[in-house]
Each structure stands twice: as C-alpha cells, then as structure tokens.
Amino acid sequence: MSAVADKYQQLQDLGVEVFSASVDSHFVHKMWNDHELIKMVDGGIPFHMLSDQAGNIGRAYGVWDEAQGIELRGRFIIDPDGVIQAMEVLTPPVGRRIAETIRQVQAFQLVRASGGAEATPAGWMPGDIVLKPGPDLVGNVWKVWKPDMEK
Amino acid sequence: MADQPEGCARVTGAVLGDPSSEPAEPPATQEPVKEERMTARVGQKAPDFNAPAYYKGSFTNVQLSDYFGKWILLCFYPGDFTFV
Numbered sequence: 001m002s003a004v005a006d007k008y009q010q011l012q013d014l015g016v017e018v019f020s021a022s023v024d025s026h027f028v029h030k031m032w033n034d035h036e037l038i039k040m041v042d043g044g045i046p047f048h049m050l051s052d053q054a055g056n057i058g059r060a061y062g063v064w065d066e067a068q069g070i071e072l073r074g075r076f077i078i079d080p081d082g083v084i085q086a087m088e089v090l091t092p093p094v095g096r097r098i099a100e101t102i103r104q105v106q107a108f109q110l111v112r113a114s115g116g117a118e119a120t121p122a123g124w125m126p127g128d129i130v131l132k133p134g135p136d137l138v139g140n141v142w143k144v145w146k147p148d149m150e151k
Numbered sequence: 152m153a154d155q156p157e158g159c160a161r162v163t164g165a166v167l168g169d170p171s172s173e174p175a176e177p178p179a180t181q182e183p184v185k186e187e188r189m190t191a192r193v194g195q196k197a198p199d200f201n202a203p204a205y206y207k208g209s210f211t212n213v214q215l216s217d218y219f220g221k222w223i224l225l226c227f228y229p230g231d232f233t234f235v
Contacts, residue, residue, distance in 0.1 A: 017218050
C-alpha cells in the first residue's frame with residue numbers, strides 16, 4: 001500500500017479518492033501504519049484503510065479467498081457515477097504497478113470527457129493519439145495506429 | 152474527523168442492500184436458501200458498503216456511496232504486515 005500512498009498526491013490531482021481494504025481490523029491498520037508504513041511514506045498512509053474482517057465486502061467484489069480467509073490483491077477503478085470501469089485481481093505474491101493504474105484512470109477520464117467519442121488504443125499514454133470510432137475509422141485503424149506505437 | 156467511540160465488538164465491513172451480509176433470520180420454511188450475491192463486474196454499479204476505517208490517526212466509518220461523484224480507487228490486499 002505504500003506504493004499507492006507514494007503516488008497519492010498525483011491521484012488526488014486527478015480527482016481520485018483512494019481506499020485500501022483488508023481483513024485486518026482498523027486497530028491493526030493503525031499499528032501497521034505507525035510501526036512500518038510510516039517509515040516508507042512521509043506522514044504515513046494518507047487515505048482511509050478499511051477493515052473487512054468478515055470478508056463481506058471482499059465477497060461482493062469477488063476477491064474473497066475462502067480457503068485462506070484473506071482478500072486477494074484486487075484493484076477497482078470506479079467512475080463518478082459509481083460504475084466500475086476497471087478491475088485487476090492478482091494472487092498475493094505479485095504486487096501491482098501503480099503507474100499502470102494511473103494510466104488507466106487518465107484513459108478513462110479522457111474517454112469520459114469526450115462523452116464516449118474518443119477511445120484510447122493499446123499502450124496509450126497521455127499525449128498520444130486517440131481514436132475517434134465512427135464510419136471513417138472502420139478498416140482504417142492501420143492508418144493512424146500501429147502496434148509499434150506502444151512504448 | 153472525530154474519533155468514534157470504540158467498543159470491543161468485532162466490527163467489520165457490511166455490504167449495503169445485500170441481504171446476504173446482513174444478520175439473517177432463521178428461515179421459516181425448509182425451502183433451500185437461494186444464494187444470491189452482488190458480484191462486481193466492469194460496467195456495473197460498484198457494490199455499496201459501510202466499513203470501519205483507520206484514517207490519519209483516527210477511527211472512522213466509510214460508506215462508499217458518500218464518495219460517488221469522484222473517481223475512486225479501491226485496493227484490496229491480503230493483509231497488514233505482509234511482504235509485497
């Protein structure tokens with residue numbers, strides 16, 4: 001979670017509110033923050049650390065692991081209408097890449113701002129060309145976008 | 152944000168509007184209970200919930216829908232004091 005905390009200001013600048021959740025109590029969250037995370041992030045974790053000891057929320061989001069009694073590494077991007085736009089679920093040993101989450105937020109924000117008129121091709125980064133789906137683009141994507149444009 | 156009074160009860164998150172995470176009443180009949188749960192999917196409304204939280208030195212409560220209107224990043228992870 002310290003990786004997300006480290007990019008918290010950038011997420012705030014994009015208008016994103018962050019929540020972390022696990023099956024630990026909020027008391028344990030405090031201890032983890034005070035004794036370890038604060039040594040990795042100046043000032044400690046800046047967002048709400050949610051407690052879901054019974055796994056109720058994890059079940060609703062499909063990340064509850066019954067056998068282990070834990071929540072899998074699930075990451076959800078929710079838009080201002082409360083609609084889930086993206087989800088990524090990893091098993092515990094591999095961490096996420098926060099830069100990819102931020103890229104996806106920027107892409108979804110661009111699509112939303114265009115009212116759905118624009119779409120971002122594979123590998124899109126802010127500033128790259130966007131696609132404007134419509135009759136003229138059918139069969140012509142090759143003219144404006146090629147796989148080697150993905151950096 | 153003010154601290155909330157803390158008891159010794161084991162508090163947990165609860166999904167709102169989902170009967171399966173609310174206290175169940177004993178079934179009146181012997182009919183099998185149909186398992187119906189909200190499941191998160193892209194393009195669908197995010198399941199709303201209420202959960203106790205630690206936030207910058209305080210204990211508080213979060214209802215997800217209070218934050219609708221903003222973009223939200225919700226990250227689950229296996230546990231505090233784990234290694235990744």
